[in-house]
Amino acid sequence: MLFVTSSPRFLSLIKPLPFRSLQNLGFSPKNLCLSTKMESESSTKLVLCGKSAVEEELARCLKTNNALKLPDGSPVTVCLHSESDSAGNDNDDVFRVNSYMNSISTSRFGRLLVYSPRLASTHDVVANNFGELPIGSVCVADVQLKGRGRSKNVWESPKGCLLFSFTIQIEDGRVVPLVQYVVSLAMTEAVNDVCRRNGMPSLDVRIKWPNDLYLDGLKVGGILCTSTYKSKKFNISAGIGLNIDNQKPTTCLNAALQRLGYAANQLQREDIISAFFNKFEVFHDIFLCQGFQALENLYYKTWLHSGQRVIVQEKNESEDQVSENVVTIQGLTPSGYLLAATDDGQICELHPDGNRYT
Numbered sequence: 001m002l003f004v005t006s007s008p009r010f011l012s013l014i015k016p017l018p019f020r021s022l023q024n025l026g027f028s029p030k031n032l033c034l035s036t037k038m039e040s041e042s043s044t045k046l047v048l049c050g051k052s053a054v055e056e057e058l059a060r061c062l063k064t065n066n067a068l069k070l071p072d073g074s075p076v077t078v079c080l081h082s083e084s085d086s087a088g089n090d091n092d093d094v095f096r097v098n099s100y101m102n103s104i105s106t107s108r109f110g111r112l113l114v115y116s117p118r119l120a121s122t123h124d125v126v127a128n129n130f131g132e133l134p135i136g137s138v139c140v141a142d143v144q145l146k147g148r149g150r151s152k153n154v155w156e157s158p159k160g161c162l163l164f165s166f167t168i169q170i171e172d173g174r175v176v177p178l179v180q181y182v183v184s185l186a187m188t189e190a191v192n193d194v195c196r197r198n199g200m201p202s203l204d205v206r207i208k209w210p211n212d213l214y215l216d217g218l219k220v221g222g223i224l225c226t227s228t229y230k231s232k233k234f235n236i237s238a239g240i241g242l243n244i245d246n247q248k249p250t251t252c253l254n255a256a257l258q259r260l261g262y263a264a265n266q267l268q269r270e271d272i273i274s275a276f277f278n279k280f281e282v283f284h285d286i287f288l289c290q291g292f293q294a295l296e297n298l299y300y301k302t303w304l305h306s307g308q309r310v311i312v313q314e315k316n317e318s319e320d321q322v323s324e325n326v327v328t329i330q331g332l333t334p335s336g337y338l339l340a341a342t343d344d345g346q347i348c349e350l351h352p353d354g355n356r357y358t
């Protein structure tokens with residue numbers, strides 16, 4: 001259900017993060033990846049890897065300076081992928097850092113990777129260390145213990161789900177609400193690309209506005225964008241969860257491939273995320289140079305809402321009476337809300353209302 005509001009209202013998806021103490025209470029060995037059993041049980045392991053020597057050097061500095069912190073101050077153990085014992089790992093449950101690094105062809109996004117087998121939330125890592133990480137850095141986890149969704153929802157984050165967050169910086173505040181649409185579009189296009197390249201049937205992953213990914217009527221992914229404002233710039237943390245190989249809690253892309261009779265090769269997290277960054281970088285540049293308009297046609301082909309009829313509830317001023325109207329979705333307004341028309345031709349702007357949007 002949607003609510004029409006006559007005046008602009010605060011878009012709750014873009015909200016500053018609460019200030020948390022940055023004090024690090026943990027112990028991180030400076031030069032070794034090895035940690036004692038007790039340390040590894042209580043601390044979050046972060047493995048750093050860079051695409052080129054430049055990012056590798058940055059990774060080394062982050063480790064040496066013990067620069068990465070968790071929001072709750074809990075201990076972290078940082079090591080370099082090149083020094084890590086999982087460097088040649090070929091286990092499906094473990095993110096294949098080399099495979100990912102070899103597949104990205106970006107000049108900015110995804111080139112510095114912070115990987116963790118298990119952490120609270122990738123979003124917390126990038127948001128809490130925004131100033132330490134170069135723009136475009138990504139944090140990937142195999143499993144999240146406290147995955148964050150929009151509107152304070154929990155994002156279930158089992159093995160097989162692609163879980164990552166990365167950083168973006170933007171100067172023009174007017175376009176910040178549109179960034180989440182660029183992220184969504186890059187992900188649907190990445191899935192298309194990987195399927196096409198591997199001779200797989202195409203999967204009809206669609207965008208459900210504002211930032212859900214749907215397949216065959218079920219949610220398979222979600223995008224969370226949060227931002228803070230500092231030194232005249234918007235620091236955006238973009239987080240994506242995509243069910244690739246986890247049938248729970250809804251369904252996943254590999255289950256859809258199987259339903260289509262394609263069981264030969266399954267989609268791999270590393271292929272999807274690398275394709276995502278290769279796409280996102282192109283879309284990001286188009287978005288900054290030409291505006292969202294240049295991506296709009298593709299966006300409208302990919303979302304679920306063109307020509308959709310929805311019921312809008314409008315509350316009167318004292319909020320004790322609600323009237324209902326049917327409207328037809330036309331597209332997006334310049335500020336990223338839904339543009340709709342009533343049957344008698346009146347144009348209105350629709351805002352998301354937490355979980356009640358259907």
Ligand SMILES: O=C(O)CCCC[C@@H]1SC[C@@H]2NC(=O)N[C@@H]21
Binds near residue numbers: 124
């Ligand atoms: O649909 C939603 O509510 C958005 C879900 C976003 C989940 C992703 S998983 C990776 C990143 N880390 C988090 O804690 N959340 C985002």
